[in-house]
Amino acid sequence: MPIEIPPPTDGPHPAQEETGHMLDEIVLLESSSLRASVAGRDDVLDKVKELALSPDGLHATTKDVAAYFEVSEPVIRAVIHDHRSELQSNGYRVLSGEELSCFKQLSGIQSRSRSVGIFSRRAVLNTAMLLRDSIVARQVRTYLLDTERAHSTEPVDNLIHRLKEWIDTRITDALAHHPAAPADAGAARIAEDIVRTTIGTAIVPVLNTAIRNDGDQRARIEALEDEVTRLQRVLREREPAGSADALDAMSTYQFTQHIARLCRRDGCDPVTVTGGHGGTGADIVAYTPDGRRVVVRCTPHTPATVITSGDVQQFIGMARLDHKADIALLVAACPFTRDALLLAARHDMTAVHRGLLEAWSGGVKLQAFRH
Template sequence: MPIGSRPSHGPHGQEETDHMLDEMALLESSSLRASVAERDEVLDRVKELALSPDGLHATTKNVAAYFEVSENAIWAVIHDHRSELDANGYRVLSGEELTYFKQVCGIRSRSRSLGIFSRRAVLNIAMLLRDSIVARQVRMYLLDSERSHSAEPVDNLIHRLKEWIDTRITDALARHPVAPADADAVRIAEDIVRTTIGTAVVPALNTAIRNDGEQRARIEALEDEVTRLKRILRESEAAGSMGALDAMNSSQFEQHVAWLCRRDGCDPVMMTGGHGGTGADIVAYTPDGRRVVVQCRARTPAATITKGDVQRFIGMAKLDHADIALLVATCPFTRDALLLAGRHDMTAVHRGLLEAWHGGAKLQAFRN
């Protein structure tokens, strides 16, 4: 702006000032942010947001790239507003949940935790991140969208209501002329009617519109959850081949087998860690109280489980008072190993049976 010139007070200057005031309110007010949190479609109006292969979440790296800032800037926002972001879909995955997310998304990182953002949480970041041009553009679109979304129906209705009341008052006065002495009473009556509209009708309409928005948000959240579950189901079906299991290390394979036991109704399911391949890796209990002892062998498909492997496991399972003994392997069993397992009522979960179990079939040993 040239020295000596004044800020514009024309339509465009006033509009820009209003934008700045609204944006400051958005940055400072958590209740205002909550009122527009479901309008994540504005993200796509600025630029494309890269999501994880599940199609529903973005990592911290994705979010930083979207807003063209460092990951440290995103972490700083998370630190200051964690509870608000959690409410909008930010989560930190760890343990078994992280393992399966990495498998579904093909993530090779060895980190023990991973923050993921729903689209709603990314919009929340946009409403909090001050030093990002992209975040400010999102806020501008959001404010414009909210004005057209919420103001239009109320304004139109109030204008129609005001016109209807004015028409009725005019018609009534035309039909029933009043004396000059009654003019004050008429004016007071008109003021009462209009005041009542402003203090009772308008707030009621705003509340109704806000409640309607909340109901829509709940429905959309449910739809998002259904979409997420369908996508996970598709990914699980796609991983039904043994490729996903072959890519696991021993620890991951044990965690996966423990999850299969839980899926089929075992509770509790305890990871024991094994002892050099001679101890139980998992101990679980079926719903009817039977003790399940499991040993896991993550081997290449070219390897085999031998009669000696089975013999050692049978001895260990008896010492561990197993009602159900499972030797689970990613490779085939030799013929002698299968025969020995059958004679001692031990379940040999060989590569073919494991693939069926992983794909959703229930082991015969777990059935009553």
């Protein structure tokens, strides 16, 4: 006998879902604790539109944030004024002094302002949860709430509850049809027979179907994973030489040759790849069209690599004293520490960090090479 499980009657009406979504957004706008609980989901920003970042790939200025949300800069400043501590907890900072000089050098900002506010991606998302009258901010909140629902733990499917109720009803009905059975042993035997029959005719087929479906799904997933792997390989073969994935995939030799090509592209001649000598050598020595000597050290990407102030100090000494460099470039496809960037700025050394390297690879000429 086929299972006939009654359809659910207590699901939400579409109007209720829309109202619930609206209430969620209102709560998000009003509740700092709710905003804090989803502050890490800054990936939703990219689902709405591209966020312009400074060359370090980590920060956006007030102007960038205003452009992203399609509002004026005074609107963003008003949000900062009203929620400064919350934004600061999510990465908003005001740069001044040496930090500002370093940031201007890295990002190419020509402003004479004595301070600049910068937002982390997390702080930009925080701003989206505070801006009431921006269409873009509302779209971000919609994606955010939908993503949060998708990741939240959902209750057990109503089908299981209805199947349980159906089995209980069948057992109760069957017992009602055997009134003459002895109270103890007879009732127990009847109940056991009913349970066995129910399991054999209803539950086992359902489980078998679920197992078959699970196997089919696993096969589809494996096929999709194979296809994704193939497509990723094709994309890596076709992607620009200076893209993030391409840089990460380069060997030390390939990375050095790539930097040498960029120097030649920007007019340096001759360009000599020396290969370096341990911690004191230069990887590339080149000359700009106006005769300035360029000394380059190259550090490709590895998961554990980070450029510290000690690395910068060692390279500055080697480049200036041993190689008489007019232009010193420390090129790395990995992060620089804050102290390393500040030290490089103080000693007029160009720290070509990951974000700047991607821009250079994409056709932007380094400030150090310009007359």
